[in-house]
Amino acid sequence: MSTRQPLLEVEDLTTTFSTDNGELTAVDGVDFSVDEGETVCIVGESGSGKTVATESVTRIVKEPPGRVRGSVRFKSRDLLEMSEPELREIRGYEIAHIFQNPQEAMNHCYTVGWQIVEALQIHRDVSDEEARAKAIDLMDKVGIANASSRFDDYPHEFSGGQKQRVMIAMALVGDPDLLIADEPTTALDVTVQAQILRLLDDLQEEFDMGILFVTHDLGVVAEIADRIVVMYAGKVMERGDVLDIFERPAHPYTQQLLNCLPEIGGKKGGIPGTLPDPLDPPDGCRFAPRCEHAVDACVTGDQPEEIEVNPGQRASCVHYRPGRDDSVVRDGIPDSTADGEEVSSADD
Amino acid sequence: MGFGKYVGARVLWAVVVSLIITTITFLLLAAAPNPAIREAATQAALQGGDPSAAVERERELRGLNQPLYVRYMDFIRSIYTLDWGWSESRSQPVTEALLQALYYTAQYSIPWTVLTITLGPLVGVYSAANMYSWRDHVATGFAFFGYAIPNFFFGIILLLIFGVWFEVVPISYDTSAPVFSLQNVRQLILPVFVLVTGSIGATMRVSRNESAEFQNSDFMKTAKAKGVSPLRAYAYHVMRPTMVPLSTTLVGQLLALFIGSSLLVEVVFGIPGLGRLTFNALISQDTNLVLGSTLVFTFIAVVGNLLEDLVFTVLDPRINYDDR
Numbered sequence: 001m002s003t004r005q006p007l008l009e010v011e012d013l014t015t016t017f018s019t020d021n022g023e024l025t026a027v028d029g030v031d032f033s034v035d036e037g038e039t040v041c042i043v044g045e046s047g048s049g050k051t052v053a054t055e056s057v058t059r060i061v062k063e064p065p066g067r068v069r070g071s072v073r074f075k076s077r078d079l080l081e082m083s084e085p086e087l088r089e090i091r092g093y094e095i096a097h098i099f100q101n102p103q104e105a106m107n108h109c110y111t112v113g114w115q116i117v118e119a120l121q122i123h124r125d126v127s128d129e130e131a132r133a134k135a136i137d138l139m140d141k142v143g144i145a146n147a148s149s150r151f152d153d154y155p156h157e158f159s160g161g162q163k164q165r166v167m168i169a170m171a172l173v174g175d176p177d178l179l180i181a182d183e184p185t186t187a188l189d190v191t192v193q194a195q196i197l198r199l200l201d202d203l204q205e206e207f208d209m210g211i212l213f214v215t216h217d218l219g220v221v222a223e224i225a226d227r228i229v230v231m232y233a234g235k236v237m238e239r240g241d242v243l244d245i246f247e248r249p250a251h252p253y254t255q256q257l258l259n260c261l262p263e264i265g266g267k268k269g270g271i272p273g274t275l276p277d278p279l280d281p282p283d284g285c286r287f288a289p290r291c292e293h294a295v296d297a298c299v300t301g302d303q304p305e306e307i308e309v310n311p312g313q314r315a316s317c318v319h320y321r322p323g324r325d326d327s328v329v330r331d332g333i334p335d336s337t338a339d340g341e342e343v344s345s346a347d348d
Numbered sequence: 349m350g351f352g353k354y355v356g357a358r359v360l361w362a363v364v365v366s367l368i369i370t371t372i373t374f375l376l377l378a379a380a381p382n383p384a385i386r387e388a389a390t391q392a393a394l395q396g397g398d399p400s401a402a403v404e405r406e407r408e409l410r411g412l413n414q415p416l417y418v419r420y421m422d423f424i425r426s427i428y429t430l431d432w433g434w435s436e437s438r439s440q441p442v443t444e445a446l447l448q449a450l451y452y453t454a455q456y457s458i459p460w461t462v463l464t465i466t467l468g469p470l471v472g473v474y475s476a477a478n479m480y481s482w483r484d485h486v487a488t489g490f491a492f493f494g495y496a497i498p499n500f501f502f503g504i505i506l507l508l509i510f511g512v513w514f515e516v517v518p519i520s521y522d523t524s525a526p527v528f529s530l531q532n533v534r535q536l537i538l539p540v541f542v543l544v545t546g547s548i549g550a551t552m553r554v555s556r557n558e559s560a561e562f563q564n565s566d567f568m569k570t571a572k573a574k575g576v577s578p579l580r581a582y583a584y585h586v587m588r589p590t591m592v593p594l595s596t597t598l599v600g601q602l603l604a605l606f607i608g609s610s611l612l613v614e615v616v617f618g619i620p621g622l623g624r625l626t627f628n629a630l631i632s633q634d635t636n637l638v639l640g641s642t643l644v645f646t647f648i649a650v651v652g653n654l655l656e657d658l659v660f661t662v663l664d665p666r667i668n669y670d671d672r
Contacts, residue, residue, distance in 0.1 A: 060572045085577075092574035099573075104566035108666055109588045118584075119574040154665040170574065 007210045008034040008057065008178055013070040015049075015056045024278050026052040028234035028303075029070070034178060034210040041213045041225035041242075043257070047275045049234040050214045051100075054180045057212070058091045075177065093123040093174030100183040102163035106155040112139075112166045113151035120173040138169040141206075143199060161192035168199065175207055182214045197223055218261050222246060230254050233276050233286035235303045240313030250315035252329050253287045285317065293319065293329050350668075355658060362654040367424075369646050373639065374423045378416065383633055385412070427643065433636035437629060442640035445625060450644070453610060453621035455527060456536050460543045461602060468548045469594060472555025473587055476563055484556075491552045494545030500612035503542045507616065510538065521618040539617045543609060550601050551594070559590040592664045599656040607645050 015027040027049045034040045042050045055061045056068045058079060072079040074095065079087060091097075099105045106115055116135040120126060126134070132151065139147035142165040155163055164184060171179055181200065185193040201224060204211055215221060221228060225242040230253065238251040249255045256271045273290035276282050282289055288298040297318045298304075306314040307321065309330075319329045385406045392402030407413050411422065426432065432442040475487040494502075511519035518535050525532040562568065563586050571581045611623030622641060629637035661667045 058573065060569060088575040088577060090575070091572070092576075097570070097573035099566060099570065101566055105570045107567040107571075107585050107589065109592070109664070110584075111665075118576070122575050122580075156666045167570070170570075 005036050006033050007036045007038075007075065008212070009071075009073040010053075010057065011071045011073075013053060013056055013068070013072065015052050015061060015066060015068050018065045018067070019279070022279050025281070026234055026278060027056060028281070030231070030234070030236050032229045032236070032239070034212050036177070036210055037204065037208050038226045039204065039211040039213055039224050040227045040229060041215060041221045042229045042231055043215060043218065043221055044231035044237075045216055045257075045271075045275070047233075047278075048231045050216075050231050051182050053231065054097075054182055054212055054214050057180060058095050058097070059087060060091065060097070089123070092119050092171075094176055095178045095180060096171030096174065096176040097180045097182065098164070098167045098171050098184045101187050102160055102167055102184075103187065105167055106163060108155055111152050111154055112158065113153075115155075116166070116170045116173065119170045123174055134173070135169070138172050139166065141172070142166070142169045142203070143195075144169070160188055161196065164188060164192075164196055165199070168196075168203070172203065172207065176209055178210045178212065179204075180212045180214075183216070184213075185220060186215070186217065193220070200224070218258065230257070233281060234278065235286050236306070236316060237287060238313070238315040238317075239306070240310070244310055244313045248310060248313070248330075250309040250313060250320065250330065251287075251317050252291045252293050254315075255329075256290075295319075297321075351661070354661065358654055358657050362650050366647060366650050369650075370424060370427050370643070371420075373642065374420055377635070377639070378419070382410070382412070383635070384410070432640045432643070435629070435634055435637040435640075437632040437634040437637065442636050445637060446622070446640050446644055449620060449622045449625040449641075452523070452619050453614075453623070455532070456539045456543070456613075456619065456621075457606060457610065459536070460540050460547070463540070463544045464547045464551055464602065465598060467544070468551025469555040469587065469590060471548065472552040473559045473582060473590065475552065475556045476560040476586075477582060479556075479560060487552065488556075490545075491549035493549075494547075495549030495553075497545075498612075499542050499546045499609045500616050502545070503538065503613055503616040506538050506542065521620075523620060535617075539613050539619065542613060543605065546609060547602060547605050551598060554594055554597050555590050558593045559586045562586045562589050588663075592660065595656060595659045595663055599652045603649050603652050606648070 010030065010032050013027055013030045014025065017024045017026060030049070030053055032040065032042070032053075042053060044050050052061060052066075056066075057072050057074075059068055061068065068080060070080065074090070079090065082090075106112065110118075113132065113135055116138065117128070117131040120131050120134060136147045136151055139150065144150055144162060144165055150158075155166070158166060167184075179200075184200075185196050188196060197220065200211065203209070211224075213220075213224060221242065228238075228240060228242055228245045229236055230238040230245070230251065232253050237253045238245065238249070240250075245254060246258065249258050253271075260270050271290060276286060276289065282299065284297075284299040284301055285291070285294075285304055288294040291298065295318070304316045304318045304321070306316045309315050309320050309326075317329060318324065319326045385403055388402045388406040389399040391397075393399045404413075411419065414422075430443050432446075434440075435442045435445050438445045471487050471491070475484045478484045507517075507519060510517045516534075517538055518531075521535055522531065525535060563582070565585075568581060568585055571585045576585070610621065611627055613619070614621045614623040615627065622644065626638070626641040626645075628634075629641060
């Protein structure tokens with residue numbers, strides 16, 4: 001990984017939405033990066049700001065009411081400094097998106113072929129015949145049988161998994177450097193999910209793409225991620241290599257999240273409590289109100305700085321500050337010192 | 349090919365529907381007393397003749413002594429051969445009177461329809477794109493104003509302002525004006541404007557609400573992520589799906605306005621079109637002409653609904669016409 005060049009570097013990304021009840025901060029000063037050919041997963045529960053964070057990269061969030069600030073460097077250009085027309089050149093060509101719900105992601109009035117060709121012809125001045133040939137080639141590549149005869153079919157004539165394949169074909173028209181995949185398998189059943197993940201894996205190698213993958217499904221993360229960014233309530237809680245995070249989750253939130261995995265923790269009922277109000281987030285650590293290890297230092301000031309807990313792994317938790325005893329939170333799963341008995345009893 | 353069969357079936361149904369309508373019309377006419385016969389009897393009585401012999405003679409003259417099914421066959425044949433009888437109030441064949449009236453009606457209803465089906469969706473989508481902004485409120489206010497104000501009243505007011513006070517448009521309609529002339533434009537601009545303000549409201553509101561749904565759709569996000577410009581996205585990804593629900597309401601709305609408003613607007617602006625022809629036929633109890641204009645409106649409605657059915661299936665590829 002170390003030989004790879006950084007492809008996308010996001011710094012201090014803040015996305016707010018003006019609402020009738022005031023300014024809503026969906027993403028609050030988030031940093032992350034994706035290297036060439038690497039897969040980075042943003043994980044977190046629903047409402048943690050994962051989707052907004054990825055949609056802020058190419059600014060496809062609605063502006064207004066949304067507003068994106070910070071810096072998003074892609075191949076050493078700042079996307080947030082670019083004009084709309086300049087950004088449109090990059091969208092769908094150098095940075096492609098696929099979305100959560102393939103059922104709704106295509107326009108029902110046009111054939112799938114038309115929609116793939118549209119993506120291509122917006123960016124490159126190619127003839128209809130050439131575009132058609134390229135689209136069929138891509139449909140073939142993503143595993144649509146009889147691609148040339150299915151070119152003129154409408155989205156409703158495809159199954160959910162096939163639609164997601166078409167969406168992937170559409171994303172590949174420009175041989176993109178970065179693919180942003182926003183929960184692309186959530187709406188699909190498990191067997192299809194596995195096929196799509198394998199397809200993405202193959203295509204990543206063939207097209208040498210970086211993938212920024214958003215999911216709340218840790219099972220999926222384990223399968224595809226190189227690195228993980230854990231988000232909660234618009235903030236990054238923890239980041240690191242996939243193995244480190246799964247083996248030694250440092251932040252209590254990550255530990256709780258992993259505890260929800262049936263194979264590992266089996267803790268009933270998930271994490272108690274709900275996400276804080278994004279219009280009025282709590283002081284200190286965003287997770288403190290739901291954290292069983294919370295102390296006074298957790299509920300004052302800002303979100304704690306990220307502290308290196310292991311090489312390449314950083315957590316935003318006061319317990320890792322120098323001079324503090326981090327044993328209360330370190331190695332929280334599955335047989336941690338803090339709630340080991342509780343977990344093992346739940347396993348019985 | 350399912351589509352060809354579907355079109356065939358729809359056309360066949362349209363023919364059946366029009367046949368049912370003409371049959372009902374015939375039965376109503378056959379059951380109603382004929383004023384001409386009553387008049388013949390009255391005339392005979394006044395002149396000292398035998399009323400019942402006069403009735404008999406008149407009935408024979410008009411073929412009313414024939415059995416019902418023969419008269420029915422004659423009636424249907426004459427309807428479909430466009431032999432619609434003689435208009436007594438206008439002293440010309442009914443079809444000729446209708447064609448002359450249609451000539452004037454078409455001159456304002458064609459621009460009116462074209463403007464409604466182009467401007468309505470455009471304003472609606474524009475309004476949805478700027479939802480709850482002052483632009484939306486202006487467009488919505490305009491739509492509701494046109495929708496709410498009675499056409500004939502609005503016409504009179506406009507005629508008073510622009511015809512009488514400012515004298516920029518003629519207050520009386522000149523039938524001798526050539527179709528494509530400035531004079532014709534000037535005398536038709538107010539009736540077209542009044543009708544458009546009346547019809548655009550409904551069209552604009554339907555397009556606004558339907559496109560509001562589509563502009564927040566996932567496929568709009570896909571389009572944006574593909575690099576589609578906002579203008580193209582609205583034209584292709586919002587306008588196009590909006591046409592589907594719009595097409596189902598458009599024909600009905602236009603027909604209702606066409607039949608209802610055209611009469612009032614023609615009376616106000618003195619246009620000798622279909623509406624006024626029907627109105628005068630009713631006043632002068634010209635049965636053949638009333639029947640003729642009723643049939644014209646009926647056939648327009650049948651053809652309009654047929655077009656709507658066909659357009660709907662062409663617009664929405666998800667509709668399966670195989671089993672219908």
